[in-house]
Amino acid sequence: MDGSQGEFGFESPIDPSAVRRFLADNPEFLKGDDGLLAELGLTVATSNVVEFAPMARVHAAHQREAEQRQLLEETARANFAAQAQTHGAVVDLLDARNNSDLARRVDELARTRFGLVAGVIALECENLPPAGWRPLVEGQVNLLLDGPRRMSRMGVVRTAFGLFDEAVGPIASVAMVRMAIWEPSRQGLLAFGSADPEGFTPDMGSELIALLARVVERTAERWPLP
Template sequence: MDGSQGEFEFGSTQLDPSAVRRFLADNPDFLKADPGLLAELGLTVLGDNVVELAPLARVHAAHQRETEQRQLLEEVARANFAAQAQTHGAVVDLLDARNHADLARRVDEIARNRFGLAAGVIALECEGLPPAGWHGLVDGQVDLLLDGPRRMARMGFAPTALGLFGGASGDIRSMAMVRLAIWEPSHRGLLAFGSGDDEDFTPDMGAELVAFLARVVERTAERWPRL
């Protein structure tokens, strides 16, 4: 290597990185004076004394995005795992119910204590009084609350459903409702959860876990006859 001329002589001897570093330090205009080499290295001269390390910057930005996406996926996975664990615990609680009134009480306790919600309710279309602790609905009200006879679930805020939650209705900002079909011939009903946070249940959310709890409520309620 001839530092005075700024040229490398390649022979059988391997280049020493420290020698290259010293050469570039002694010849600061070497890279700037060779646009072709700059282009091959992916470097851009921004000013008299500034060279942009574009590839390194792109790699760093991509790494940051990848890290952020991985962290987001990890947070979602942890949240899903926690929700599933609480749901499995809720199933055990529901299966231990002794009667209809106890089942309704457990639904509300699960909503408050396991999921941090404002209320949980079982509602049933019926003539006369519903089972103790349940909310009574008139014929066709389930379809109205779910916004259609074919809909199995509804997530989000539905002002017409606030009456389901009784004294807690003033705290409800979002809700999850899933259709129930209990006994033979089947009676239509709802399992409903209400939250004080408008982001807990939104229309774009899936209702799989709530629907799973609804199926457990159906099977548990059918242990006892409709009085």
């Protein structure tokens, strides 16, 4: 007596090779039993393919994690590069020799360090501002920033496109940060222009540009206006 009680009813341990041979000879046995497939976590993808659903889900989850990790790494590298460029820009601004040179350096770092169209310093004043600065009328800073309480504004602000000389090329988006320079303080703006409509968007953080604005304020205070 061999101990067998049927095709798979063994009193002795089941021989895996026998099970393998049976499934190979009778493929419809597994594919036709939905309950058994469900218990094993398998699905029939086509008439000839049995899909390991849990393994497929794990693979998809790992792929999503890898994509998210890659996105985070790319964002971190971009942030690190932006911070490094900003720190270099701070050193450039601190080396300015006068207010005119300060404006030139702002425009130069915008183009060479950040790949933008232009950078400008604008000032509300009754008389002409320092050479290279853009003149503004009283209250214009609040209008451009859309309110007296706003410290910065980023995005497609068409009223701000006039801050930039037409000769530099088309402006599609801007970043602006409020400044208060000298005593008594005069309202001004540090503004950067991009040729890309998505170059600056309202949801972007303005911390790095605000840092540059503070540096411009402190540097310009070396040469107060009469």
